Amino acid sequence: MSAESPSTMRALPAAGRRTKPGSQTALRARNQQRIQDALLAAGPQTQAELSRATGLSSATVSNIVRHMSDSGLVKTEPTTSSGRRALSVRLNDTGAVAAGIDIGRRHVRVVLATLGYRIIGEDSISLPAGHSADEGMDAAAELFDSVLAAADVGRDRVLGAGVGIPGPIDRRSGTVVRGAILPEWVGINMREDLAVRLRVPVHIDNDANLGALAQVTWGPHGGCENLIFVKVATGIGAGLVINGSLFYGHVGITGEIGHATISDQGLICRCGNRGCLETVASTATMIDLLSRAAAEPVTTTDIIRQAAAGDPATLRVVDDAGMAVGRAVAGIANALNPEVIVVGGSLTELGDAFLNPIERGLLRHAVPLIGETTTVTMSSLGDRAEALGAAALVLAMADAVL
Amino acid sequence: MSAESPSTMRALPAAGRRTKPGSQTALRARNQQRIQDALLAAGPQTQAELSRATGLSSATVSNIVRHMSDSGLVKTEPTTSSGRRALSVRLNDTGAVAAGIDIGRRHVRVVLATLGYRIIGEDSISLPAGHSADEGMDAAAELFDSVLAAADVGRDRVLGAGVGIPGPIDRRSGTVVRGAILPEWVGINMREDLAVRLRVPVHIDNDANLGALAQVTWGPHGGCENLIFVKVATGIGAGLVINGSLFYGHVGITGEIGHATISDQGLICRCGNRGCLETVASTATMIDLLSRAAAEPVTTTDIIRQAAAGDPATLRVVDDAGMAVGRAVAGIANALNPEVIVVGGSLTELGDAFLNPIERGLLRHAVPLIGETTTVTMSSLGDRAEALGAAALVLAMADAVL
Structure with missing residues (x-):
């Protein structure tokens, strides 16, 4: 089910109505x-x-x-x-379930998985652009309830919910930091706020991290020790699996390749620097570039459709963006020498039209042996990657003790 | 003792003369x-x-x-x-010793350490420019013998020798790969060739990796979980300590920030790409830039002396190089979010004249929270870092089983 599909749009619940902390x-x-x-x-x-x-x-x-x-x-x-x-x-590895929740800029997705890694419930809804953090969290809580009900799973069987959001999280405080795709969410402690709404233990993580975890858990890269998941969407970020585990660094902000400097004198980025990868290769930038020459604003769906139809301007924009992504990916590959780099996000349907320039950029800018020994591939998990990774976050904790 | 000092220059031993594999x-x-x-x-x-x-x-x-x-x-x-x-x-943690050997472009250094991390022997010699791999390995073997003799340590007390070389090593085969500062060494299996000469177990590693290990073992950063050591010399490379251990990635080639693209249309690099950090910020480039305006070729020692004397051209070259190093360091900090970045190599004596532009470059190009929470400092281990790290490689193995 597409997260952008209007057929799944639902009314947002009233903020905080299910919070009865004293009962x-x-x-x-x-x-x-x-x-x-x-x-x-x-x-x-x-x-x-x-x-x-x-x-x-x-x-x-x-x-x-x-x-x-x-x-x-x-x-x-x-x-x-x-x-x-x-x-x-x-x-009980048959009775307990883990929830995975992906809160995006325009959607919420919820999956339920057994401890045996079987998906027993899933749904997604759209969110209005510019929704507040409260609206997003309330929508997530309502969808969580409805997925639980549809799967006939009582809340008391839920071990915990992994929740992914499109922004860096300071793990010292659990708050969303500047640079998030959702500026309204900066400074909010989602871990606490969501635990009250969902009434299960909550584990927050960055969406690109969860995409990386999904690849080694649900994707075809199980057992891969060093994998980088690059999410190209409105923003660009990467999740790092290092020595088989997600890597969080000092304060929790890793894989920020969206802010690799590509062009010294480029556009000003929302992070405050200039010429960052996001200013030349995000879907927001592609949409901006292509809309200037179009009668009305194009969408990500238009880009995918026009590229498939062979539209020269679209293919050029996609190719330039891919080369820039490949250059930034080369920087992180030169640093980390991963086995596999998986590209996800909203452009995976472009297929080779986007993957080929990424590979060219990698080979052009990576140390030769690294370019030659790194596999680059499109994510096969589509827009489910982040929610599946969020569930995997809880399942990995359960695995450690079962 | 300076590795470049002529007073320590010795004759190279005849190649292979100590190899009696059948006895x-x-x-x-x-x-x-x-x-x-x-x-x-x-x-x-x-x-x-x-x-x-x-x-x-x-x-x-x-x-x-x-x-x-x-x-x-x-x-x-x-x-x-x-x-x-x-x-x-x-x-026996009092009888056994570990050797650390650093083979550079122009020097060899040997240290001996007890399992209690006490240095009981140390010496270094100069090597002629463009020496062959055989000459370098023979010189290392001769110096190893003389340090053992001076410390009155029998070879049978040596648990093993860590050996650092200035180039990437393919850990699948143990060979030096293209991109090494010592092109004559490419393709050579140093692990095997040195084991024959040294007659102790040999553990080869890249010099920047060993510099990083030295910082968390002998330097002031013991207990640091995530540290990046950046070596700026004839070449530029980084060693990564991740979750408390050296990180080797898929085939063993990590921290290659010397080949981060700084200038799209820059000079051709020895790796085959163009505009790499090494083409704008290595000591080789600084020497080249400053020698054009000088009566005779300058040396690294001249750069340090002229910078201390306030020579404007030297300070400008050092500042530009530092900013470029800072930009590449920002890229790796954005990816890995380390606690500490330690700068080592042959320019540490420049002090703030080199450290300040590196910090400026980092703050300019890093995601703000990463720039603010990353400590950048000069290595306090001088030109001993790599040899100490090489000994630490063996000591870490001994620690694990004692």
Whole structure:
């Protein structure tokens, strides 16, 4: 389902209407989350150990574990601890699910996956341009509810939700930082705000990071140790899988190839520098260039259609953008020498018309042996990559303890 | 001791004269290396386990272990294995030493370090320009012998030698690849050729990688998880410490910022591309620029002296080079978001005259939050960084099993 398709457009819910932080239900949900978190962090445990780990009374732990067991989220089995009979609790790999949520500039997508990496629910809706962070988060919460209902999955079976957003996140504070495609969102602590709305544990990440994780989790590059996912859309960013894991660097802002300087005296970029890759190769720039010569503004869909029809101006713009992306990709390949570079974003349907100039740019600007040994390919996950990666973020945590 | 000082120049030894691969001594040395390698790989073991791990007879293992114990390389202690008396063998952290060897374009440096990270021997000699790989490796072997003799350390106490060379190494084959500062060395398998000459296990690495390892091992950045060491000399390269370890990527060629494109229509680089950082900011380029206006060719030493004296042309060349280095460093910082960037190589004595434009270039071209949160500093290890890092390569392996 296309994220831009009007048929999936829905009304936005009223801001914050599902936030009842003081209720009994909310209290139980928070306590259940503490138990889930403890099981995710340290694997199977007895109820007594869960009580110590969470600070909850043994009666509360016992109640919640019974509830979680009834809903299939955990399995329990008798054991002995210090010579006494006890109940060991572990996450249930058939009952528990992970949610992946992708919040874009114009869309929200939600997927639900079992711990066996099976997708059991999925939907997407469009968002109006320039929506506020509150509107975006409320829309995500409403879609999450409807996907849960359609899949007949109770919220208490959800281990957590990975959420991707198109902007850099300062991992020290969990806030969106300047340079995001959504300037209205800068400074907002999405982790906290979304946890209140979704009422499940939330793990925020940058969309390009999640695209990279999706490639090694759901895509054809499973087992690839060093992979770079380059997302070309309204903005341009990269996610880095290094030694098999997502790499976050010092404060969490990695793979910012959209701000590689391509042209010293180029246009001013929203980051404050000039001549950045985004000023010459983002879809926003392509749309701007092509709209000047068109009767009315073109869209990304028009670019894909016109390129397929062989329109010379469109092909030239796509080719120039691809060469610039390839040049920036060469810079990051020279630094990191990855096995594979996967190109994703809203232009993957262009196929070779976009991939070929990227490869030419890479070969032109990379150290020869690096250019020769790096595979460049289009993402086969389409516009699902980020949401699938968001679910994979939670699944990877579950994998570590199951 | 300066690597360029004529007072340390020595005659080169005759090529290959210490190679007697068929002798009894060589056989014993190879067998001892197999036992050392087994101890390095899997930690303390019984003699029976060493016999299984190496394929050597128990009599041979017993003989060699006695010899290694006498020379202080290992310690033995009685233990039981499967109910029988046995002898457990472990590396001796006071007797064993690691060697670090830095082979440059014009010098060789050797250091010896105990497993307690104490330097017990060090020397360097100059090499003639354009020396062959055989001459360089023979000189390294002769200096290694003389440093061992001066420190009164028998070769059988040497766990291994790390060796740094100024060029990229294809880790799949252990050969030097195109793009090396030493074109005569391209295609040579230094790991094998040096092991024959040095008669200890050899671990080859790129000099910039070793400079990075030195910073987190011997420098003031111990414990730093993400550090980039940028070496500016005749060539320019970077070594990457990622998540606390050196990062090698797919085939071993990482941190190639010397070949970041700075000027689209710039000079042709030895890598085959044009306008690479090396064509605008290496010491070779600075020397070329300044020599055109001078009565006779200038040297790196002249640049440092003239900059200190405030010569305007020299300061301009240094400033322009620093800005270009800063721009390339911004590219890699945007990708990797490191805590610290350390600048090393032959220009560290320039101090702020070189560091300031690098910082300006970084701030100009990096995403603002990355520029603001990245520390840039000059290496305090001088021209010893690479040799110290080479020793650290062996020490890190020993640390893992002691």
